Amino acid sequence: SQQGEEDPQALSIQEGENATMNCSYKTSINNLQWYRQNSGRGLVHLILIRSNEREKHSGRLRVTLDTSKKSSSLLITASRAADTASYFCVPNPGGGADGLTFGKGTHLIIQP
Amino acid sequence: GAGVSQSPRYKVAKRGQDVALRCDPISGHVSLFWYQQALGQGPEFLTYFQNEAQLDKSGLPSDRFFAERPEGSVSTLKIQRTQQEDSAVYLCASSGRGQGRGNSPLHFGNGTRLTVT
Numbered sequence: 001s002q003q004g005e006e007d008p009q010a011l012s013i014q015e016g017e018n019a020t021m022n023c024s025y026k027t028s029i030n031n032l033q034w035y036r037q038n039s040g041r042g043l044v045h046l047i048l049i050r051s052n053e054r055e056k057h058s059g060r061l062r063v064t065l066d067t068s069k070k071s072s073s074l075l076i077t078a079s080r081a082a083d084t085a086s087y088f089c090v091p092n093p094g095g096g097a098d099g100l101t102f103g104k105g106t107h108l109i110i111q112p
Numbered sequence: 113g114a115g116v117s118q119s120p121r122y123k124v125a126k127r128g129q130d131v132a133l134r135c136d137p138i139s140g141h142v143s144l145f146w147y148q149q150a151l152g153q154g155p156e157f158l159t160y161f162q163n164e165a166q167l168d169k170s171g172l173p174s175d176r177f178f179a180e181r182p183e184g185s186v187s188t189l190k191i192q193r194t195q196q197e198d199s200a201v202y203l204c205a206s207s208g209r210g211q212g213r214g215n216s217p218l219h220f221g222n223g224t225r226l227t228v229t
Contacts, residue, residue, distance in 0.1 A: 003154075033217060042116070042203055042220035043155070088154055100145065100218070102154035 002027055003101040004072075004089035012109040019079050021106040023072040023089030030094025032065060032072050037105070038085045046074075046087075076108075084110045114138075116221035118204050124227045125194045133189045133224045137206030144187050145218065146179055147203040155203055161187060194228045201225050 004023045013019050023032070031050045035043040047063045049056045049072070056063045062075040072091075076083055086105040117136040125131050137144050143162055147155035148171075157171040163184040172179070176194075181187040191198055205218040 035218075042222045043205075043218070045217035045219070048217055086154075100160075101157055102147070104154045 002029075002091050002093055003103045004032070004091050005103050006087065006089055006106040008106060009104065010107045010109070012111060013079060014111050015079055015081060017079055019076045019083070019108055019110075021074045021087050021089075021108070023074070023091075023103075025070050025072075025089075025091035027070075027091075027093055029067070029091045031092050033090045033092065034061075034063060034072075034074050035088045035090065035102075036085045037088065043088065079108075079110045081110050081112055084108060116204055116206055116219050118202075118221035118224050120224055121222065122225050122227075124229060127195060127228055129194050130190065130192045131194055131226065133191075133202050133204075133226070135187045135189070135204030135206075135221060137185065137187070137204070138208070138219055139185075141206035141208045141219070142184075143207045144181060145205045145207075146187070146189050147205065148173075149201045149203055149223070151200075158189070158202075191226075194226075196228050199226055199228045 004025050007022045029051055031048050033048045034046040036046055037043045047058050049063050049065045060077045065072045086107045088102045088105040119134045145160050146158040148158055149155040159179045160168040161181045164181050176192045178190045201223040203220055203223045205220045207216045207218050
């Protein structure tokens with residue numbers, strides 16, 4: 001199975017600042033997904049970016065994908081206290097045989 | 113309901129007891145996944161169903177763990193003879209379309225927190 005490795009493991013910023021999290025993976029993918037998990041809750045899907053896409057936006061979120069470097073980034077602009085959560089990237093190699101393995105995530109803390 | 117529902121929300125079991133955790137996926141969702149999440153860690157894959165067929169159970173940690181989805185909707189994860197290391201949050205997720213695992217977003221329930229004493 002393939003899992004993404006998120007970096008940094010922990011990030012603390014002031015409210016209103018931008019937060020950037022990175023993800024690296026090892027083999028070719030069909031798509032890559034980002035999820036958020038607030039403390040004590042289930043995971044929430046944020047964005048799915050396909051291997052032929054380079055950038056995708058959703059509200060204050062911007063995801064980039066560089067398949068040549070096998071990396072992705074998640075940018076959260078104008079952070080809010082509610083953005084405090086763990087963020088996970090999930091590379092999907094496709095083919096139905098494998099995938100959907102989570103790493104340890106990036107724990108983001110937004111300071112008021 | 114609109115989302116994935118898991119019950120119970122919390123479960124305390126004495127070591128050696130059997131437990132059964134239930135997952136109600138989003139209606140019509142073909143794919144169903146179980147994950148185990150230890151404190152401070154990411155979710156670890158346990159097993160995957162497409163309709164009633166269990167296509168992947170490679171993540172089940174031992175033969176004490178058993179999952180079923182007999183009618184292709186509700187799923188039950190059963191743990192026999194629970195041990196302390198089984199203490200974790202058990203998450204269920206479903207996805208639609210059935211185009212192949214990972215090709216559509218996962219919708220997660222809030223999980224069942226199992227504590228084995």
